[in-house]
Amino acid sequence: MTTETTPARVTVGTGDPVLRVRDLQVSYGTPNGDVPAVDHVSFSLQPGQRLGLIGESGSGKTTMATALMRLTRPPGRIVGGEVLLGETDMLKLDEKGLREVRLRDIALVPQGAMNSLNPVMRIGNQMADAIEAHEGRAARKGMEERISAQLARVGLPPTVARRYPHELSGGMKQRAVMAISTVLNPKVIIADEPTSALDVVVQRQVMQTLGRLQEGIGSAVVLIGHDMGLIAQFADLIGVMYAGRLVEIGPVDEMLTDPRHPYTRLLIDSLPKLTAKGKLVGIPGLPPALLNLPQGCAFNPRCPYAFDRCHQDVPAVQQLAPDRRAACHLYPANPALPALPASVQMDAATPLELTGPAMEGQEEVAG
Template sequence: MTDKTKPILVVEELNVHYDTGKGPAKAVSDVSFSLLPGERLGLIGESGSGKTTMATALMRLTRAPGRIAGGSVKLDGRDILKMSTRELRETRLRDIALIPQGAMSSLNPVMRLEEQMIDAIVAHKPGMRRAELDARVQELLKNVGLAPEVARRYPHELSGGMKQRAAMAIATSLSPKVIVADEPTSALDVVVQRQVMQTLGRLQDGLGAAVVLIGHDMGLIAQFADTVGVMYAGKLVEIGPVRQMIESPKHPYTRLLVDSLPGIEVKRELTGIPGLPPPLVDLPPGCSFNPRCPLAFDRCVRETPLLQEVAPGQSAACHLYPEHAALPPLPPMTRAHQELRP
């Protein structure tokens, strides 16, 4: 029985760099967090914030020109980044599994679904008999809400939502302790998206697994996660319990992310976030968000803020704290603010 109060996944000072002609692009920079069994962490960020790099690094699937430049990813006390190839092969899927972005294209198009599922299971449990395997396939399909006959189908015979469920069935086939889901619903319609997320939640509850859900939609993250982490230019800039993150975010970037989703109650001016994330090979000095931040002041340009506790369980990397108790109101944005800098 796993101890529910002892973190199952501990990430410390994780750094992932992409080597480029202009020097290393720090796609993940000194990121630390931990996850309790059964916890749901949502990691949110814009394109290029390092969130997918983060997901692949957690699985140690980083490929050149990317490389893990430091830190540790401890799963139940064992550092995935230091495992032998054999240990790693045994650990993936059994202890930590990935539901990749666009899972629809991660399925093998020339294999029936059941063969792909059996392949994954047999790689870890070579002794299983065919009858047991068939029973397991049926159970897994049932868990994700797919009919038994789907086992005999090829990927092209499945809809997008069904393929995403199939990828989930494979990811959970060995009852992992941690599931990493990288934008699992980004190509799906809202109704299917809701079905898939509910399926993921149900699977996770059944397994008692922890989930890292990666995405760019604050609404979706809010609907699913217990804890929300916000990534910006490779860094974790704020993390805390979902309610606090939505209702009283402390980092100006988190506030802008929440506000960029307009809701369906009152019509209001749509506010995006002015500007673009900085290129990762050429980060601005100080806080990476300072060129876009409506509250930036001189210190933000000089000094990189570190993550500090700003409320119980909530930490933000922002120089407004500890001087301020809460985030000051953001000045209204004008159209000039919204001009993009290519």
């Protein structure tokens, strides 16, 4: 049983994309006008590929996850774009079509397993429910074996089928949720911070289980998270979100060693490392309030590279390489991100800019 992703996995993504997201836009209606929480996001995933979407609270990553499942609830609204599962546009399906597609073609592994399971139903029955909803009563035959096999795929003993959620530990609950989500072998798995409430050891086990499961099914995964380390360990591609936009996307190794967007760069530099004790450097300033985005690039007030144009025009997404895109005015003029100008070396003691009231949503970083 191999738990490591071999380098060969990165090339798994060949053939037609299984998920194509084009210009997805999601807004929240507020008394002060519509707030764009996901702003023209595009990406595509091939079977077997793992995309890690990283962003701070309020960057739109969870909004994005719910929109991909078309679970957006008012005041949220999908304003435009396409979410193509093969040839099917999720955004054009009616309720019946959606019910068929969800779980069978695209499944969500939600944040906080404890809130996603029905507390008064045995795990096995919850799985049987999901299967029957899609396959009808005919599926009852051999259901028990099927459930046992599915539990075994996530490393749980068959006895778990007879347990109630409260009888399981946090890690087991998260595995049970994964077992339910993937019981119909979906083509795309959306995992929204699946391990945010778990301890680090259990987190690793759960993520490795998810990895094995996904490799077995051959589905694509979108992992939403705020922990760059976790995403680096799990994903093939990293997408960085800032103020609702996908500001950079590319293969993990390249993103970590050669980030192109200044925000990606500063985010990586701010991570505490185990190699040597260095200066801890955060990103000065605050994420912008979505209602009151700065003119030009949303990152410009915090960006050490910002020049005149950044304060005026919103940067378009630039294709830097076949699998590499960034939305920054530094490109295509520069071959790589220039060295940080010494005159603007970040100093943690620099007082924070308080630009407008920090109107952020619920904190997504669970304790």
